[in-house]
Amino acid sequence: MLDSLRTKQPIVHCITNHVVSNFLANGLLALGASPIMGEAHEEVEELASLADALSLNIGTLDKQSLQSMLLAGKTANSKGIPVVLDPVGAGATSFRLAATHQLLDDVDITVLRCNVGELAAIAGVEWQAKGVDAGEGNVNVVELAKQTALKYQFIVAVTGETDVVTDGEKTVEIPYGSPLMSSVTGMGCLLSSVVASFLAVSPANDLVAVSRALHYYAICGERAAQLLKGPGTFQFAFLDELAKPDNLNAGERIRVEDGVLWK
């Protein structure tokens, strides 16, 4: 799958927040994809129509960029390309939560990629988020992810110490990664666009594509963490790992709850 990604170099249209746009563009280039980032209303539909996948992120959303996302989302839907939504801090403000629900209602989303606090906010479950970070609470993440996946008929990928990917039927758990990954801004945002890149080259089985993306990402994180000394240098060692030829097959360690997805 990584091979076909690097051969096809899919164009991933990202409408994202200005805090992470540089890291995200460099991450996609390292992976082998081709990012495009524009969101002006004058061109956002034309950009989406050039793309192989669309990645939406509400990290520094305003009324203008919400409109850009709706326009691009509708173009992506009519073209039939995958759409990934990253509802950054969905529970932090009423504006973000309303915008997230509008995107879920008006755009056909392929994958919701979030942390557990954002998932709880979307599901209307009680949760103590901390700003835009995951925060703390007491929910059964797997059950909540499954319910949400079934309700919206899409794949939910919740990242944390153990990542959970589910379409409501089958569920994959990925227990890898490094604590350093949460000390770099935009690691979740970039992951969402990496998921979009994997989807762009694997229309057949979205759950496998999403799980492979998270698996690859977590292994790159583990490897980068072995090499280095702190969160500053870690982020660029991580980009180096994303660019390597073979991290996807780094370990045959994936845990699958409801059956073998790949070996």
Next chain:
Amino acid sequence: MLDSLRTKQPIVHCITNHVVSNFLANGLLALGASPIMGEAHEEVEELASLADALSLNIGTLDKQSLQSMLLAGKTANSKGIPVVLDPVGAGATSFRLAATHQLLDDVDITVLRCNVGELAAIAGVEWQAKGVDAGEGNVNVVELAKQTALKYQFIVAVTGETDVVTDGEKTVEIPYGSPLMSSVTGMGCLLSSVVASFLAVSPANDLVAVSRALHYYAICGERAAQLLKGPGTFQFAFLDELAKPDNLNAGERIRVEDGVLWK
């Protein structure tokens, strides 16, 4: 103080310029704080009400973001959390100078963190700034900082070869740091938000908190400079240093003009 910062992980709401937003978010994460960055008028007050400190930076100000800062500043004031203002390039254009004065008039600022050129512009003293850099001139920095601190009843922290922190009565000078710090964009901007982070966990004595923040920052800069070869790699070695457990006590070298602040 660094211990309590890392235990509490204060939420610092930053309304800042797009050139440095990524560096600033990563710097706060490395330090141990939790940055949030949104500024849409629809949510800026709600974000500020979640925060433990507010950090304002006018580096790429426009009418919209000035309004965001005023809204967030008033929320911060009514909540009683500290507010740090970084008046980037205050003397460069009449728009920036007017906006700075509006923020000083309408928001109760806790700390003004600036370079000497910006201080001179705010004080109305003649000075030859160079774009948004400090530039050259002939003023007594300590006296000007004291006068400005007394006039506005806040703390002034002026950085340069020797940093000066004063509340108009007591003054601390911090002669550390590295010339490499001025070859990375956003080093001053990040410092302002580091000051906000320290203030968030030390309501008792603001002058000590600010001085400790600048001291820690300068020592991290010295250490990062020892390791590396140029301004590109320096900025990430610096983030690594910010994340280390003990740089705050690296040296008992602080100079205090009007008395011992800590040992």
Next chain:
Amino acid sequence: MLDSLRTKQPIVHCITNHVVSNFLANGLLALGASPIMGEAHEEVEELASLADALSLNIGTLDKQSLQSMLLAGKTANSKGIPVVLDPVGAGATSFRLAATHQLLDDVDITVLRCNVGELAAIAGVEWQAKGVDAGEGNVNVVELAKQTALKYQFIVAVTGETDVVTDGEKTVEIPYGSPLMSSVTGMGCLLSSVVASFLAVSPANDLVAVSRALHYYAICGERAAQLLKGPGTFQFAFLDELAKPDNLNAGERIRVEDGVLWK
């Protein structure tokens, strides 16, 4: 030329896209120039009037920033400072192409710095671009660059495996650099602002200044690539190289088609 750049530290006003603004500011600081980045309509003319060169980049253009560029461009023209245009993805959308033509018509551009896909779009020649990347096609790059330079009476600098710089009469080819340079976002954008920095200290002979800028940049890329392991760490090793004292004279390897430009 690099010596005088580092002595004068020219102010380069950059109106650029938010994806690369941090990398671009750090690149100019590493080189020895002084970047300023504001674009609010309230101050953009005042900022341009402080500058020694202007660098325009349409990577995340919208109606507002196009207006900023036109205002700054006219100020730069009346002040007589050089203006570099980087028409990122000019052929990707009709909005970008129209905006590029408006800038070419309304502002007196000194250098057009682009890739071959963007050049083809501007010249109206058939070309298969890939998003905002160069893409593929079959044109004689040197001839197309010469024609465009003659039509608009400016210098064209087209980068690729071999860079081409021409004023329509004399042409310089620069066959250096590293493939890693195309795996980092903003490498072309930063180059455009490096060109503006070189022009700011060499009014006499623009073709030489532009060629030296591209030569220096390519040699820094080659050297950074020797040291490192991937696209993440490469970008900061590259900034380290930009800051070194003597890469400009690294090799007497320049190829000049129509005569010796320097030795």
